[in-house]
Structures are given as structure tokens and as C-alpha cells.
Amino acid sequence: MMRKQSIKYTAVAAVIALSVTACKLPETVKRDENKNVPAAYNNGSTSDANSAKTKWKEYFTDPNLIALIDTALVNNQELNITLQEIRVAQNEIRARKGEYLPFADVKAGAGFDKVSRNTNIGALEHNIDIVPGKENPEPLQDYRLGISASWEADIWGKLHNAKKAAVQRYLSSVEGRNFMVTNLISEIADTYYELLALDNQLAIVQQNISIQNNALEIVKLQKESARVTELAVRRFQAQVLHTQAMQYGIQQQIVEAENHINYLVGRFPQKVVRSSEPLVDMVPNAVQAGIPAQLLENRPDVKQAELDLAASKLDVKVAKARFYPSLGISTGVGYQAFNPSYLVKPESLIYSLAGDLAAPLVNRNAIKAAYYTANARQIQAVYDYERTILNAYIEVANQMAKIDNMQKTYDLKAQQVNALNESVDISNNLFRSARADYMEVLLTQRDALESKFDLVEAKMQQMSAMVQIYRALGGGWN
Structure with a gap:
């Protein structure tokens, strides 16, 4: 009677201890993500037409550029x-899924055991015959063959949430790959457009x-006729040498641009x-930016940050579940005998079934630390998600402004080039008729050269803005 009461009190104490460990959870900071974005960009348009939905092979029409991108996506x-x-x-999903499924093992073993006869077990084995009328073998052999299984009952969803977190991180890695494709x-x-600009400048x-x-x-010739001095000849010669030197600097930039493309497409240096x-x-493509809310579904980095946030929330649930009791069940069935020929006999059958309930009671610093860490990473993921949305909006706003400003810049630069080209002709005619000195001719030629360079640079910036707005809107990965 006393023994039964002792067992009863022990069981009650165990249940109380498990309840205490489950109820007292550390307090953590909570913060919900802010998904709000402005209703429209600075241009005020509310149209949902969006260039990000255009396939990249339709957005970029240059066959040479398409071939380079196709190669890069493979290499x-x-x-x-x-x-x-x-x-x-x-594979992480597969591993997490396996944790909440039963583990089963097939086991086989053999051995022997020599026990001293001056012990209770040794004396017992000596006085009891396993086979009547036949002395027990010494040392006593042992042969085992059986199946064992164990399973943790996922009462609190700890293992299932860990698997769900792994799924979210897998999807996040896919979006990370999509974002890399967009950037690539x-x-x-x-x-490519920089390379074309360098070709034009050369x-x-x-x-x-x-x-x-x-x-x-x-x-x-004019110096020979004493119309100008040697100084004019030297200044014109210096101008020629300066321009000749410029071409080698541009050629070096071309080599570097070509090799950068070669690196991106995964090949050794060669002509592009x-x-x-x-x-x-x-002429740059006409771009439609849509509305800011579309960034949440079009930008791979925004979707990646959202999936990482979802995974971090599940990590908190997993860490929280470690404070609760866990139920483990183990079982086994097989045969065991001192002689291999006895393994198939019914008397050699062995089996077991056990369950255990356990929860942390004392010194829970490790699981507390894991819980605090999971919570901190969740807060971090919230900020990262909000930062990614803000960055996406600003990138689009910047590129939209750049498209507008570079168009105006290009128009003015084109007028400047036309004016300076006419100035070069005028200065040359005036110089031949001795109505302008050579410095005016040199300065006009230099200004005309710089303006042509600037015009090409402005066009390159226009094409770059066309590329970057497509990336900023989330186009290119689909």
C-alpha cells in the first residue's frame, strides 16, 4: 500500500513539475511588419501597367545581347x-520531415559473457539449468536479432514547424536565385551598352x-608662308598627340568591359x-512603372525577405515548444538466445514498449538563449523586410527621375554638339582667312570633341536607366 502511494505521489510531482516548466516562459519583444507603401510614385500615375511583367527576351531586342544573357544563365x-x-x-526540408516520422532499425548481434560464480548472478546461472540435465555453457553466448523503433510525438508542433521553416527557407533560396538572375x-x-558607348567614343x-x-x-603650310609661327605648329601638334593618347585609354576600357562580360558569362577573355x-x-524602351504595391509581388528580394520573415516566426514557435514536455515512444521486437539454433523458437521471443515524458526543470539557460535568439532574429527579419521594401521603392523612384532627366540632358547635349560642329567649321574658315587665331580653332575643336563624348555618355546613361528601371521593378527573372 505504501509503495503504491509513493508511486502515485511521484507521478503527481512529475506532472506538477512539467506544468511549471511549461507555464513560465521568458518575455520577449514583439513587432509586426509594416507593408504599407505609397499609393503611387512621384509621377502620380495609378495605372497598373508594369514593364516588370515583360519577358526579358522581349524587353531586350538586340540579338547579340540576348545571346550573351542566354550563355550567362547557363555558365x-x-x-x-x-x-x-x-x-x-x-535537402533540409527532407531532414526536418524525417525528424517527426518514426525511426526504425534492424539490429543483429552476437557476444559472450563470463560472470563470476561468486556473485548473485553467477551463482544463479550455475544452479539453474537452461537445458534440464545439461550444464550451462561457460562462457555463456548471446545472439540477438530484432527490430526497434522510436518516435517523438509532436504534441506542440515543434517538429512540424521546423519543417515548415525549412520549406520557407527553400522558397527564399529560390527567390534569391531569381534576384540574382535579375541582377545578372x-x-x-x-x-553591353557601356561597351557600345566606348566603341562610339573610340x-x-x-x-x-x-x-x-x-x-x-x-x-x-601657313608657317612656310609666314602666316603663323612655329608656336602654332607646336600647339596643333600637341593637340594631335593628346587626342592620339586618348584612344589607348579608351581601348583599355574596352578590353576591361569585354572581359567583365566574359566573366559574367563564364568564359575566358575573347572578343565580345x-x-x-x-x-x-x-531609342530606349518606353517604361511603365505600375503602382508601388506591385513591388511586393514582382521583386524577388522583397519576396525573399518576406519568406525569411515567415521562417523566423516559425523558428520562434520551435524555440518556444522546447519549454514544453516532450513525449517519446520506443518499442522493439526480436529474438534472443544463447544458441543460434534457438533463435527461431517461441521461447526466444522478446519485445518491449516504453513511453517517456520529459521537460526541462532546472538550468534552462540554453533553451532560454535559443528562444531569445530566435525572437531577436524575428525582429531583425521584420526590419530587413521593411528595409527591402523601402529600398525597392527608392530604386524605382530614382530610375524614373533618371529617365526623365537624362532625356532632357540628351536633347540639350545634341543641340550643343550641333552648335559646336558649326563652330568648328566657322573657326577653320576664319583661321584660313586670318580673321581668327589658332587658339580659337584649338579650343573650339576641344569643346566639340568633349561635347560628342558627353552626348554618347548621355545616351549610355539613358540606356542604363532603361536597364535599371526594369531591374528595380522586378523584371528579368520570369
Whole structure:
């Protein structure tokens, strides 16, 4: 009677202890994410037409650029590294799923045991015959064959939430890959248009070298006729040398731009096949920005941050569940005998079934720390999500302003180039008729060269804005 009461009191005490450990949870800071964005961009448009929905092969029409992007999507090393990270995340789901399924093992073993006869077990084995009338073998052999299984009952959803968190992180890695594709396409396109701009600038320099050499020959003839001095000849010669030096700097930039593209497409340095169309004749695509709310579904980095946030919330639930009791069930069935020939006999059958309920009671610092860490990372994920949305909106706003401003810049630069081209012709005619000195000719030629460079630069910035607004809106990965 006393023994039964003792067992009863022990069980009650265990239940009370488990209840206490489950109820006293540490307090943490909570913060909900803010998904609110402005109703429209600065232009005030509320149309939902969005260029991000355009396929990248329809947005970029240059066949040479399309070929480069296609190659990069297969060969780019960083993209392929990300694909392996996706596979790692996928395997993590499989691992988490396996944790809440039963574990089963097949076991077989053999051994022997020699026990001293001067012990209670040894004396018992010596005085009791396993086989009547036959002395027990010494040492006593032991053969085992059976199946065992164990399972943790996921009462509080700890294991299922861990699996759900792994799923969210897998989806996040997929969005991370999509974001990398978007950035890769924009970087190749940006560098491609930069390369075309450098080609145009090199052609302008070479054209100016030819013009300046002709001017130098005229000045030399005028010096022979005593119309100008040696100083004029030297100044014109210096201008030619300066322009000739410029072409090598541009050629170096071309090499670097080509090799940057080669790196992005995953190949060793080689000539990049590109369009021969003058960059200034290219017309940027008309872009439709839609409404800011569309960034939440179009931008892969925003979706990635949202999935990371969802995973961090599940991590908090997992960490919280560690404070609660866990129920484990184990079972086994098999055969055990001192002689292999006895393993198939019914008398050799063994089986077991056990359950245990356990919860942390004393020194819970480790699970407290894990709980606080999971909560802090959730708050961190909230801020990261909000920051990603804010950054996406600002990027679109910046590129929309750039498109507008660079169009105005290009128009003015085109007028400046026309004016300076006429000035060059006028200054040359005045110089031939001795109505202008050589410095006016040199300064006018320099200004005309710089203005042509600026015009090409303005067009390149226009094309870059067309590329970057597409990336900022979330286009390119689909």
C-alpha cells in the first residue's frame, strides 16, 4: 500500500513539475511588419501597367545581347553556386520531415559473457539449468536479432514547424536565385551598352585625329608662308598627340568591359560580338512603372525577405515548444538466445514498449538563449523586410527621375554638339582667312570633341536607366 502511494505521489510531482516548466516562459519583444507603401510614385500615375511583367527576351531586342544573357544563365559560376544552395535548402526540408516520422532499425548481434560464480548472478546461472540435465555453457553466448523503433510525438508542433521553416527557407533560396538572375541580366545589359558607348567614343577620337592631322598640315603650310609661327605648329601638334593618347585609354576600357562580360558569362577573355549601330541612334524602351504595391509581388528580394520573415516566426514557435514536455515512444521486437539454433523458437521471443515524458526543470539557460535568439532574429527579419521594401521603392523612384532627366540632358547635349560642329567649321574658315587665331580653332575643336563624348555618355546613361528601371521593378527573372 505504501509503495503504491509513493508511486502515485511521484507521478503527481512529475506532472506538477512539467506544468511549471511549461507555464513560465521568458518575455520577449514583439513587432509586426509594416507593408504599407505609397499609393503611387512621384509621377502620380495609378495605372497598373508594369514593364516588370515583360519577358526579358522581349524587353531586350538586340540579338547579340540576348545571346550573351542566354550563355550567362547557363555558365555563370555565382548563379550555379546559388543553384546548389537551393538543393541544400531542399535537402533540409527532407531532414526536418524525417525528424517527426518514426525511426526504425534492424539490429543483429552476437557476444559472450563470463560472470563470476561468486556473485548473485553467477551463482544463479550455475544452479539453474537452461537445458534440464545439461550444464550451462561457460562462457555463456548471446545472439540477438530484432527490430526497434522510436518516435517523438509532436504534441506542440515543434517538429512540424521546423519543417515548415525549412520549406520557407527553400522558397527564399529560390527567390534569391531569381534576384540574382535579375541582377545578372541587368549587369550584362549595362556593361553591353557601356561597351557600345566606348566603341562610339573610340570612333569619335579616331575621326578627330584625322581632322586634327589635316589641320596640322594646313598650319605647317601657313608657317612656310609666314602666316603663323612655329608656336602654332607646336600647339596643333600637341593637340594631335593628346587626342592620339586618348584612344589607348579608351581601348583599355574596352578590353576591361569585354572581359567583365566574359566573366559574367563564364568564359575566358575573347572578343565580345556586339552591335555596330551607333549608340546615339538607339531609342530606349518606353517604361511603365505600375503602382508601388506591385513591388511586393514582382521583386524577388522583397519576396525573399518576406519568406525569411515567415521562417523566423516559425523558428520562434520551435524555440518556444522546447519549454514544453516532450513525449517519446520506443518499442522493439526480436529474438534472443544463447544458441543460434534457438533463435527461431517461441521461447526466444522478446519485445518491449516504453513511453517517456520529459521537460526541462532546472538550468534552462540554453533553451532560454535559443528562444531569445530566435525572437531577436524575428525582429531583425521584420526590419530587413521593411528595409527591402523601402529600398525597392527608392530604386524605382530614382530610375524614373533618371529617365526623365537624362532625356532632357540628351536633347540639350545634341543641340550643343550641333552648335559646336558649326563652330568648328566657322573657326577653320576664319583661321584660313586670318580673321581668327589658332587658339580659337584649338579650343573650339576641344569643346566639340568633349561635347560628342558627353552626348554618347548621355545616351549610355539613358540606356542604363532603361536597364535599371526594369531591374528595380522586378523584371528579368520570369
